[in-house]
Amino acid sequence: MDKEKYNIKPTAEQSSRHLSKLLRKSDLTEFQKMVPELRDTWTKKQVFRTETEMRMSVLNDAKYGTKAAKYWQSVREQNTHFENLMRLSFDYRKNDVEIKKIKRKIKKEKDDLERETLQVDLDDRLYGKANMELMARGRMREIKTWSMLKKEFDDGSFDTQHVNTHQLKSYKHMLENTVKTLTSSSSQSEIFNAIGQLETLKRVEKSGELFHNEKTKALFPKK
Numbered sequence: 351m352d353k354e355k356y357n358i359k360p361t362a363e364q365s366s367r368h369l370s371k372l373l374r375k376s377d378l379t380e381f382q383k384m385v386p387e388l389r390d391t392w393t394k395k396q397v398f399r400t401e402t403e404m405r406m407s408v409l410n411d412a413k414y415g416t417k418a419a420k421y422w423q424s425v426r427e428q429n430t431h432f433e434n435l436m437r438l439s440f441d442y443r444k445n446d447v448e449i450k451k452i453k454r455k456i457k458k459e460k461d462d463l464e465r466e467t468l469q470v471d472l473d474d475r476l477y478g479k480a481n482m483e484l485m486a487r488g489r490m491r492e493i494k495t496w497s498m499l500k501k502e503f504d505d506g507s508f509d510t511q512h513v514n515t516h517q518l519k520s521y522k523h524m525l526e527n528t529v530k531t532l533t534s535s536s537s538q539s540e541i542f543n544a545i546g547q548l549e550t551l552k553r554v555e556k557s558g559e560l561f562h563n564e565k566t567k568a569l570f571p572k573k
Contacts, residue, residue, distance in 0.1 A: 397488030398431075401495050409499070415523035418508035418516035421500055425513075428496035435489040442482045449475045518560055522551050 459465040509515040525548040
């Protein structure tokens, strides 16, 4: 089953016949020779982010300077890909239904031109199906990698059930870094927002109004 997925070679080979109307003969010949290479390129192209990009770009230390902050951002990222994978599964099922409908119409259609149009629609749907399978693999890779990162950051030193409990410390780290980057060329709104948030956080921290006791946690029961 898996060998049949992520494979556009049949579609590319079949489409090469139709490309004769679009490409010059010399280009068509080159295209046909390159089908195996193009299939390899299509299969191994980057879909979504690599682990390197997750660590360096998404979970950069300036914005997510604590393990708790990295953990909870990983939760958000993983959930985004999970929800998109579920939506993709619905689109995939609908596409399969459309493929069946088109095949049924092709069998019944007597007009040659209408049948040819239906075949184009079918080829388009089959190519779309292969693309959805490739995208699903990419989303599943992200889901698994974020799971790995969550386990890595979860060292038992912070609350993994209530996102709010870490944010006072994590936001302070982020805002202090933001304020350090402000210069004379920074806009008034940037300066106002960064300094305003940091000063508010310091006041909240000093007042103790965000101390997380059992009553606070009771508002967010474990599921």
